[in-house]
Amino acid sequence: MHDTQAAKGSQTSLREANRARVVGAVQQHGSLTQVELATITGLSPASVSNIVTELADAGVLDTSPSIRSGRRARLVTLARSIGMVAGIDLAARSMHVALADTSMQILASETLPLAPDHRADMSLQRAAMLVQEMVESVDAAGDELLAIGVGVPAPVDVATGTVSSTSLLRGWDGAAVTEILAATSSVPTVVDNDANLGALAEARYGAGVGADPVAYVRVSHRIGAGIVLGGRVLHGRRGTAGELGHMIVDERGPVCRCGNRGCLETVAGAAALVQILSASHGHLTLDDVITRALEGDPGCRRAIADTGRTLGTAIANLCTVVDPEIVVIGGDLSTAGEVLLGPLRDALEQHTLATNVGAPSVVPAEFGGEAELRGALAAALDRARELGALGVAS
Structure with missing residues (x-):
């Protein structure tokens, strides 16, 4: 079953990547014929034709007859007559911003690094400026941007658009995200926790x-x-x-950034994972650990597998309360694939309450590291619908 899920996800990802290549080429070069698109993207003419037809039907692209080199051609341009939305994913160490049309096709995106203790006001002002630059880069008017969705790695009171935690994200405690953005942008904004937005996109x-x-x-x-x-x-x-990261798994464990002891994050987060390997492997980043594990390094594989079992046990507790049909694993560590998911799945099956249907399925996120960003775009689209900016009900 998992192989089928993976194959489906791979095909979907490839299709989205090819569509993104076509949209990106039109965005960068302006009006192009399908023959020119095939040359620029490296896709076959048949694939380009199918993608252009699909995106034209979705309202992403416009096509019109033209003459090139004395021959009839199909000219392809961007179509944004029903507007755009922006998504901002503010992670602990990076900011990912994207612009999409209302069919959720990404028109432009950019990732920027952030300082470890980045402040809310400066980061959000930078994000707002980047959104405006993206709107201008696709030759759109400011009023074509209908809404902005923002994800932050901390609890959010969605009713007020305010970070509700007082200890989880230094420089963001109590930050009124919508108010800060309102100082630089008049576009309606919706704010949520990044994992919530990842869940929205994957669901x-x-x-x-x-x-x-x-x-x-x-x-x-x-x-x-x-x-x-x-x-x-x-x-x-x-x-x-x-x-989930602040579920207590060891009441005598290390002190967590939230102030409690023994939170899941202190034993299964990236810092704990690389610390376990420091004596045997020296200084490694999370990416280093994952790369080495996939290359067969036994120590890195063991450390990730142990982390998977710890996560599986914690997720089993979540499943006892929520009883989900499926558990989707995202984030950087999910790129370790079955090195992580196999032990996680085993622990989940061992510790969940036995039922006649068994434990929930565990699968990797289809959108990988972009799940939170796509969720921000989806939330922005929902807000635009709520405000009637699309002219139709959702």
């Missing part, structure tokens, strides 16, 4: 399509989870639902 468009409830677990430098129940993200009273 609506990715690996969790057709399942309910969907649990999404993001495992990287930090650990978070999002739950989609009945098509809606579960936020809780003040946005702290799904803070």
Whole structure:
């Protein structure tokens, strides 16, 4: 079953990548014929023709008859008559910003590094400026941008657009994200926790399509989870639902950044993982550990497998409460594939309450490291619909 899921995800990813190449070529070069598109993208003329037809039907591209070198040709241009949305994913150490049309086709995107203790006001002002530059780069007017979705790695009170935690993201405690952005942009903004947005994207468009409830677990430098129940993200009273990384697994364990002891993040986050290997492997980054594990390094494979078992046990507790149909694993560590997922799945099956249908399926995120960004775009699109900016109900 997992091989089928993976094959489906791979085909979808390849199709999206090819569509992105076509859109990117038109964005960069302006009006192009299909023959020119095939040359620039390296795709076959037949593939380009199918993609152009599909994106034209979706309202992403416009086509018109033309003459090139004395021959009839099909001229392809961007179509944005129904507007665009922007997504901002502010991670612990980077910022990913994207612009998409209302069919969720990405028109432009950029990733920038952030200082370890980046401040809310400066980071959000930088993000707003980048969004404006992207709008200008696709030759769009400012009023074509309908809404902005923002994801931050901390609990968010979605009713006020304010970071509700007081200890999880230095420089962001109590940050009023919507108010800060309002100072530089008049575009409607929606803010949520990044893992919640990853869950939204995977449940609506990715690996969790057709399942309910969907649990999404993001495992990287930090650990978070999002739950989609009945098509809606579960936020809780003040946005702290799904803070899996701060589930206590050892009450005498290391002190966590949240102030508690023995949180899951202190034993299964990236810092703990690389620390375990420091004596035998020296200084490594998380990417180093994953690369070496995939290349067969026994120590790195063991460390990731142990992390997988720890995560599986914690997720089993989540499953006891929520009983999801599927668990989607995202974040940087998910790129370790079955080195992580196999032990995680075994621990989950061992520790979940036995039922006649067994443990929930565990699959990698279809959108990989872009799940949170795509969720931000989806949230922005939802806000645009709520405000009637699309002219149709959702």
